[in-house]
Amino acid sequence: MKKKIIIIGGGLSGLYLGYKLKKEGFSIHILEANTRIGGRIFTKNSNHTKVELGATWLWRYNESLINLCAALQISLYEQNMTGDALYEAVNTTIPERFQLPRHQEISYRVVGGTATILEKLSQDFSGDELQLNEKVVRIDANKNSVDVLTENATFTADLVISTLPPQLLVNTVAFSAPLDANLLEIANNTHTWMKDSIKFALVYKTPFWKEKGLSGVGFSNVGPFTELYDHSDFENTHFALMGFLNAGLANESKAYREENIRAQLFKFFGEAGKNYLSYEEKVWSQESLLHSATPSFLNPHANNGHPVYQQEYLKGKFIIAGSETSPSYGGYMEGAIYRGNQIVEQLKHKFE
Ligand SMILES: Cc1cc2nc3c(=O)[nH]c(=O)nc-3n(C[C@H](O)[C@H](O)[C@H](O)COP(=O)(O)OP(=O)(O)OC[C@H]3O[C@@H](n4cnc5c(N)ncnc54)[C@H](O)[C@@H]3O)c2cc1C
Structure with missing residues (x-):
């Protein structure tokens, strides 16, 4: 038996x-x-683009997971970090542009999500x-x-x-x-781990940040988003940004969070930042x-x-x-x- x-x-x-x-x-x-x-x-399909509202990255020292991906014939690709990053220190000035340090630990993503x-x-x-x-x-x-x-x-x-x-x-x-x-x-x-996090993703028609020599990476002391990353797919045919919000916004409405993100995107990227096709979010503390x-x-x-x-x-x-x-x-x-x-x-x- x-x-x-x-x-x-x-x-x-x-x-x-x-x-x-x-x-x-x-x-x-x-x-x-x-x-x-x-x-x-939690990989969500948004406007024909897969966005990660939960776990996203793995690293070279994640041996058991990497072995599993190999056994399942799942491919990995490097998180795009090419180009400059933006940093918003205070809300009275526009975000500063800076070069990301070289030789950072590479984060990998899963092809297909x-x-x-x-x-x-x-x-x-x-x-x-x-x-x-x-x-x-x-x-x-x-x-x-x-x-x-x-x-x-x-x-x-x-x-x-x-x-x-x-x-x-x-x-x-x-x-x-x-x-x-x-x-x-x-x-x-x-x-x-991450039980209080809020993740959001924005799908765009074009990777306008790349055209400006930007990596899509952004950091902010001000919020609502505190971190932002390029979230385009492996094939480079679907384009998105993904980031983390200040956890204190969990009790606000989705509309309030989105409106404030739009205003912050305008500060980071100008009009192009506001022209997204879809907005997705997941407030994990409500799960x-x-x-x-x-x-x-x-x-x-x-x-x-x-x-x-x-x-x-x-x-x-x-x-x-x-x-x-x-x-x-x-x-x-x-x-x-x-x-x-x-x-x-x-x-x-x-x-x-
Ligand atoms: C926003 C976010 C970002 C993250 N980013 C990363 C990352 O980039 N890299 C990384 O390595 N990790 C990341 N993590 C962590 C990673 O997601 C977890 O380590 C992993 O998914 C945990 O898997 P698990 O099965 O152990 O737990 P869980 O995924 O929590 O699974 C537990 C399951 O139990 C179910 N369940 C709960 N209660 C019951 C019940 N009473 N009866 C039956 N079922 C129940 C739940 O619905 C759930 O499906 C992130 C997590 C979050 C939330």
């Missing part, structure tokens, strides 16, 4: 675990609460193996199995892996037997499937990869995965894959 494993969450961690464990001969069932896969990976990784990982899953709209609310450990209760149904397995950010897990999923007090304490104080009530400020990456996540819980029937549990590059896409590989090795030996 194949061992049955339920994976909670269909983000990069959950899909990767499903993909690998299925290959190892396990019976896998991924339960995703949302109507889409991907979690913090980061969601290409998700599509390749999930392409062979059946409807039973990957189920959307299944929000897990409770886990009940029995003597020889575990019941996972969603808002709609009960699923039973030999083992359950959560890929929820630990803080979200312990605040939104109930357990029949109380979790270890130390685990609860650490999970409540584990930072979830209930990422954000739980946070008791206090946490330093970025606080407790990511803590040793409590290396243990098994509920008498060996419950494992905590997800990028933030990775001892290597926790919070990043690399962390999701690194931790996934650890768990696959662990389970191969456990069920030998």
Whole structure:
């Protein structure tokens, strides 16, 4: 009999675990609460152009992720940084033009968008193996199995892996037997990467910034956007800018944010900056499937990869995965894959 494993969450961690464990001969069932896969990976089609409203870049030292991309025949390309950048120090002067330092660490993007990784990982899953709209609310450990209760149904397995950010897990999923007090304490104080960020993207007909010798890179102390990058595709046929907004704007309306970005774009690029074809944004702090009530400020990456996540819980029937549990590059896409590989090795030996 194949061992049955339920994976909670269909983000990069959950899909990767499903993909690998299925290959190892396990019976896998991924339960995703949302109507889409991907979690913090969110490539949106905007005016026929793919824009990243979640994870975008990887770096040469992200070995597990780069190996995965190679295995899935996914190509990478360098983030365009050619040309000058603009810097807005105060709101009383126009942004200054400056040369970007040479020999910077290169950031890479995924050809076709980061969601290409998700599509390749999930392409062979059946409807039973990957189920959307299944929000897990409770886990009940029995003597020889575990019941996972969603808002709609009960699923039973030999083992359950959560890929929820630990803080979200312990605040939104109930357990029949109380979790270890130390685990609860650490999970409540584990930072979830980018949970407060606001990302936006603008699609343009032409890359007008390149025509001015600009890279599309912009920094601002003033806002609303604090960082801006060229976001054109690999083929150089679709053109966009993408950036991050001041997180304090989360409670304003979308129209207010867009209006203020337009005014800032005019300061950076003149009339051409305002002539975009479409505007997209994602306020991640409003995402209930990422954000739980946070008791206090946490330093970025606080407790990511803590040793409590290396243990098994509920008498060996419950494992905590997800990028933030990775001892290597926790919070990043690399962390999701690194931790996934650890768990696959662990389970191969456990069920030998
Ligand atoms: C704006 C932004 C920019 C980023 N930029 C980068 C970058 O450039 N490079 C990089 O390496 N990383 C980046 N990251 C981080 C990267 O996206 C994450 O490290 C990675 O996607 C985490 O994957 P995960 O599967 O571990 O977690 P998640 O993506 O958070 O997946 C968890 C999944 O669980 C689901 N879920 C939640 N609750 C339940 C429930 N009760 N029942 C069932 N399912 C549930 C969620 O819907 C989600 O799909 C960025 C993140 C954001 C938000």
